Amino acid sequence: MTLNVDKHQEISGVAGDYPSCRxxxxxxxxxxxxxxxxxxxxxxxxxxxxxxxxxxxxxxxxxxxxxxxxxxxxxxxxxxxxxxxxxxxxxxxxxxxxxxxxxxxxxxxxxxxxxxxxxxxxxxxxxxxxxxxxxxxxxxxxxxxxxxxxxxxxxxxxxxxxxxxxxxxxxxxxxxxxxxxxxxxxxxxxxxxxxxxxxxxxxxxxxxxxxxxxxxxxxxxxxxxxxxxxxxxxxxxxxxxxxxxxxxxxxxxxxxxxxxFGSTKPIIKQRELVEAMFPYIERQLANGSYLGHISRHMLGLFQGLPGARQWRRHISENAHKPGAGIEVLQQAVAKIPAELDV
Structure with a gap:
């Protein structure tokens, strides 16, 4: 997924000037x-x-x-x-x-x-x-x-x-x-x-x-x-x-x-969101960041769903290990039941 954010775009129907505090x-x-x-x-x-x-x-x-x-x-x-x-x-x-x-x-x-x-x-x-x-x-x-x-x-x-x-x-x-x-x-x-x-x-x-x-x-x-x-x-x-x-x-x-904001774009699904993070994570790891510094912000992504605890646990136990990469998140998201359309 490629982000398409125009920092100077105007948002219609929003109180105040850009950036909006809505x-x-x-x-x-x-x-x-x-x-x-x-x-x-x-x-x-x-x-x-x-x-x-x-x-x-x-x-x-x-x-x-x-x-x-x-x-x-x-x-x-x-x-x-x-x-x-x-x-x-x-x-x-x-x-x-x-x-x-x-x-x-x-x-x-x-x-x-x-x-x-x-x-x-x-x-x-x-x-x-x-x-x-x-x-x-x-x-x-x-x-x-x-x-x-x-x-x-x-x-x-x-x-x-x-x-x-x-x-x-x-x-x-x-x-x-x-x-x-x-x-x-x-x-x-x-x-x-x-x-x-x-x-x-x-x-x-x-x-x-x-x-x-x-x-x-x-x-x-x-x-x-x-x-x-x-x-x-x-x-x-x-x-x-x-x-x-x-x-x-x-x-x-x-x-x-x-x-x-009245957007008609489809809402991104959780699995898509995890995959959308992969290119960013790989760039950051290549620049010396650690997976745990990034993945910790994703722990609550599946909150309330079956497999959420296993998702959190797998990341918490493995993201800090030397050399940890996106495979940790791939393994973690596999803990979410495949039949869930998320």
């Missing part, structure tokens, strides 16, 4: 790497994909290429972590030169490491600084600069606090595109995992935010699993961002273009 896959640390994104792109041409959060320090001072991606991944947004306007502007400029379609500032991650670097969710308490950061990036790039945030932090969780943050950032920076994780973040006492699960979801608060800022594009994130839920959110907002469900049950993405 459906996106959340940036997830250690999960949404370039192998994961290539796999997701095989299932959806139109989904907006995000990198893992990359810090400005890693890009400017780190060893290695932290901006590397596959051309097939477009439309693709780079999520940046940082709070120094000059450093963020430099990284945004580099990202635009490399062909990214969007820059997103992380104002949602609650981990201690992120707080110690003065970025992530703690920036919700520094709206003026966020505005300065976004302004600095917007001054040097032509691509969209967006913000992903929470609905509050610690005891600063009133609706007034949230509206003041959005108002300050949008008015002072010109940012008109926000993704709202519909939970507040506890900066102390909860782990990042707990912060994704324990603070209660408050979708109505995000709906109200859109009503109060109708001129801004807003997408919602947090706990979204089904297309029925997405349809309900899209009655109120411009877009939905799906995180863990898109990773743990990746085949849901095969319906995104048909369910949310």
């Amino acid at each position: 459906f996106s896959v959340a940036p997830m640390l250690d999960w949404t790497d370039r192998h994961c994104r290539y796999f997701h792109r095989l299932m959806s041409e139109h989904a907006l994909l995000y990198t893992e959060m990359v810090t400005t320090g890693a890009i400017i001072h780190g060893k290695g290429d932290f901006l590397a991606y596959n051309e097939e991944e477009h439309p693709l947004a780079l999520q940046l972590g940082g709070s120094n306007p000059a450093d963020l502007a430099r990284c945004a400029q580099l990202a635009q030169e490399r062909g990214y379609d969007e820059i997103n500032l992380n104002v949602g991650c609650p981990s201690d490491r992120v707080q110690n670097g003065m970025f992530g969710a703690c920036l919700m308490g520094e709206a003026d600084l966020v505005a300065q950061c976004v302004s600095a990036m917007r001054e040097v790039v032509d691509i969209p600069v967006t913000v992903k945030t929470r609905i509050g932090i610690d005891e600063q969780d009133s609706y007034e606090f949230l509206t003041q943050f959005i108002s300050t950032v949008s008015e002072k920076s010109g940012c008109d595109d926000f993704t709202i994780h519909a939970r507040k973040a506890w900066l102390k006492g909860l782990s990042p995992k707990e912060n994704r699960e324990i603070p209660p979801l408050d979708y109505p608060r995000v709906y109200q935010l859109k009503r109060d800022f109708p001129h801004l594009k807003m997408a919602i994130n947090g706990g979204i699993k089904t297309f029925e839920e997405m349809d309900e959110h899209l009655k109120h907002l411009d877009g939905v961002m799906v995180g863990r469900e898109a990773y743990q049950n990746p085949y849901m993405m095969a319906q995104v273009d048909q369910r949310l």
